[in-house]
Amino acid sequence: MEVSRLPISASQRGKLVSAGYSSLSSLSSISPSHLATELKISENEALEILKAASHGCRLDSFEGSHAIVNGAQTAWEMLQDEDMLTRITTSCTDLDNILGGGISCKEVTEIGGVPGIGKTQLGYLFAILDFCINLELLLLLRGNRNYRIQLAVNVQIPADYGGLGGKAIYIDTEGSFMVERAMQIAEACIKDMLEYDGLLRKDSQTRHLKMQPKELLGNIFYFRICSYTEQIAMINFLEKFVSEHRDVKVVIIDSITLHFRQDFDDMALRTRVLSGMALKLMKLAKTFSLAVVLLNQVTTKYSEGSFHLSLALGDSWSHACTNRVILYWNGNERYAYIDKSPSLRSASAPYSVTAKGIRSLASNSKRIKMM
Amino acid sequence: MLAHFFKGQQASLLKTGYSNAISNELRFFFGSVEDLLIHDLYVLVALAEQQSNSERLKQGITQVLSIIDGQHQPWLNGMDLLEDAQQNKHLLSTGCERIDFLLQGGLREGHLTELVGPSSSGKTQVCLQVASNVAKEYSGSVVFFDTGNSFSPKRIEQILGQLSDHSDIEVKLLFVASSFYVYHSYVRYHVCPCNPFLKPPFNILQSNKLLEQVMNNIVCHPVFDIFTLLDVLHQLESKLRSQGGSKVRLLIVDSISSLITPILGGSGAQGHALMISAGFLLKELAHRHNLSAVVTNHMVGGEGGTLKPALGESWKSMPHVRLHLFRDSKSSICNMSILRHPYIVSSFAHMIL
Known part of the structure; x- marks a missing residue:
């Protein structure tokens, strides 16, 4: 019917x-x-x-086009488009390598790890990087917090420096966004760019980097979310907001989890709400060609006779994202592991969280492990 | 509704000259074609006789009923069906020897196949693999409905470069009866490692032209809610009916469960109804237009912590073939087993018992 x-x-x-x-x-x-x-x-x-x-x-x-389905693209067209697409760098070469060049626009990437591993750092990183140059996934790597902030910074790296020159939306549900830390990373980011400028453009003295750390911070739209109803409302509102601010290139949600891990008795309802939310974020990423980065907490899960760490929100949520990166400790070093991706192979790479944000491990870069 | 019904039949009815009058009178009398159909004919006639315009009403009833009779599908006997199966319902090779072996040739056109497995078990990889192979080997069109931005043209390019490159994994036939599933047979295959920084190993697709041609056979449409899915499926249906041109051999929805989960459950049966109509639409498309439909489904935690396919019992009966995918922990080897199959199951049935 x-x-x-x-x-x-x-x-x-x-x-x-x-x-x-x-x-x-x-x-x-x-x-x-x-x-x-x-x-x-x-x-x-x-x-x-x-x-x-x-x-x-x-x-x-609807007639006219001979496309089989209106609005569909062929794989060939998509391949050409994808070649044009810039990725947001993480500022950590190893990490960029396993991610195929950085966080992908048009996709939803979930990053999870134990507290203190650098998630938020990575978030800051992306937010500022968008604007800056190959800043590091600084924040990403140091703890959840570091991760996120780095992202928010990195997304702003200007196009001249290999960045997107875009703005960032930072949705903070945990209250863990530290503006001082973001400032640090933004400063480091600009310093990097100046260095880069010095290396590549020695002759052109006319060129001055006018960017100020404060400007970078000014390009981060920050929303503080205090309950899951606010979170749902925020995500419904995002489409309108982004259509008015077309230069937004990354949306970071830190974390997607918090309000859904408590306050919910009806798990079936939670699953419905979460999967609806995931679809909306997917649509946002696709329509506006922006990267959506979700930060998730970890939980312990019992299977095959032992407890092990896995990301929170359960099995049905594990399908919700396009890519999934898990951050973990290996001895004293922080590692990122690609748990799921349609186009990347499983791999892990070490990173470090420094004062400047997320960076490659100083010692060597041969630690990337492809599975 | 009646008015529209008559409108549709205008050609035949205009000749008789009283279609509008009759439709109006019948409309006043019954309201809808369905009302007309569910009433007993004698009751209808008796009712009509009580009216002043009984003759014309009776005429109208007969006419409507004859139009309805003309709309049924022709019947087929077993021989016709066999012929149809042999001529139109081919097996599509998946491009992976082991999976083809398990499925005794590949995916059948006319079937709805469901891939079910936990996150990162290789569902999307199998979809991309089959899509690449069908586009290349059969020069058929592939329609890919993507709900998770997981359609990766880069990956397709790689797969196309590697398509002949499968070897070295033995196929195991296992017959294990567990309390939940019966594993009739069981296959292991590699998700071929890929490195996005390497160019795809060049072999068959040396020329860019050929690659372009093959990749143009695959069309992808993003779908983020069930209504869009129903819309595009209807669109596809009417396109396929009206034009014989490019032949669509394969239709993929990856994943159908992420569209249905947000509406399923809770109060009201609307979500359930939408799920069923999407399922039937897919089956109808597959059957009518001889294409193979593939959907992917998630696993959710069931009782006692074991995983079970999502979408519940009523969806279970929807796909013709149900394949379960799982992955050895943290390795690139995936496993596939048959949970349900219309004819492979029966051929092994005695061995299970």
Whole structure:
């Protein structure tokens, strides 16, 4: 039955069907007032139904292109597009390598790890990096916190320096965004850029880097979220916000988990809400070509006779992201491991969290392990 | 509804000259075609006779019923079905010898195949692999509906470069009866390691032209809610019906469960109804247009901590073939076993018992 595909409420659909309207074309030549009297609903409701139906009809009758499905792209076109796409660097060469060049725009990447491993740092990193140059995934690596902040910084690296020159949205649910730390990383970022400038453009003295750390911080939109209702509302609002701020290139949510790990009795409801949220973020990433980075906490899980660490929110959430990176300690060193990705192979790489943010491990760069 | 019904049949009815009048009178009388169908014919006639315009009403009823009768599908006998199966329902090779061996040739056109497995068990990789192979070997179109931004053209490029490069894994046939599933047979395969920094090993697809041609056979559409999915499936249906041109051989929805989970459960059966109609639409497409439909599904925690396929019992009966994927921990070796298959199951049934 065709009306079953209209995005209208179940009771309205029931009324339509019992009044005999089962196909879209049966709704095409009818007036709202007529429908309203026949279905015993308000005229506004009837108007909504007819709008939905005529939208559906338009989709069906759309002609002209010989594409099999309207709005679809061929793999070849997508490959060309992907080559044009810039990735957001993590400032850690090893990490960039296993990530295929950095955090991918158009995709949702989830990063999880134990407290203190550098998640937030990475977040700062991306936010500032967007604007700066190959800043490091500084924050990422040091603890969750470090990770996130780095991201927020890195996203701002100007295009001249291999960055995106974009802005960052930082959604903080845990209250762990430290502006002092972000400032540190932004300063380091600008220093790096100046160095880079000095190396590559010795002759061109005219060129001055006018960027100030404060400017970098000014390009981070910060939202503090205190409950899961606020979080849901925020994510619904993001689409509107981003369409008004097209230069936003990264959305960092630190962390996606906190409010959903408590306050929820009905686990089935939680699963529904979370998976709906994941789809909205996917859509955002795709529509606006921006990177979505979700930070997650870890939990212990019992399987095969032993406890081991895994990311929070359970099995159904583990499907929600395009990529998944797990940060862990190996002895005294921090490692990042690609747990899941459609295009990257499993691999792990060490990183360190320094005062400047996330950087490669000083000693050697041969530690990347491809699985 | 009746008015529309008559509109659709205008050609035949206009000749008779009273279609509008009749449709209006019948409409006043019954409201909908469904009302007409669920009532007993004698009751209808008796009802009509009480009206002043009984003759015309009776005429109208007969006419509507004959139109409805004309709309049923023709019947087929076993021979017709066999012929249809042999001529139109081919097996599509997946491009991986071991999986083809397990499935006795590959994915059948006309079937809805479900890949179910935990996160990072290789579901998307199998989808990309099959898509690449069908686009290349059969020059058929592949339609990919992507809900998780996980369609990776880079990966397709790599797979196309490596397609002939499978070797060295033995296929094991195991017959294990567990309390949940019966593993009829069982296959292990590699998710071929890839390094995005290396150019795909060049062999078959030496020329860029060929690569372009093959990759143009694969179209991808992002889908982020169930209504969009239903819309694009309907669109695809009407496109396929109206044009015989490019032949679509394979339709992939990766993953259907992420579209359905947000609406399933809770109060009201609407989510359930949408899930079922999406399933039926996929099966209808597969059957009518001789294409192989592949969907992926998640695993969720069941009772006692064991994993089970998501979407519940009523979805379980939807796919023709259900394949379970799992991965040896932290290695690139994946396993596939058959949970449900219309004919491979029965051929092994006696061995399980």
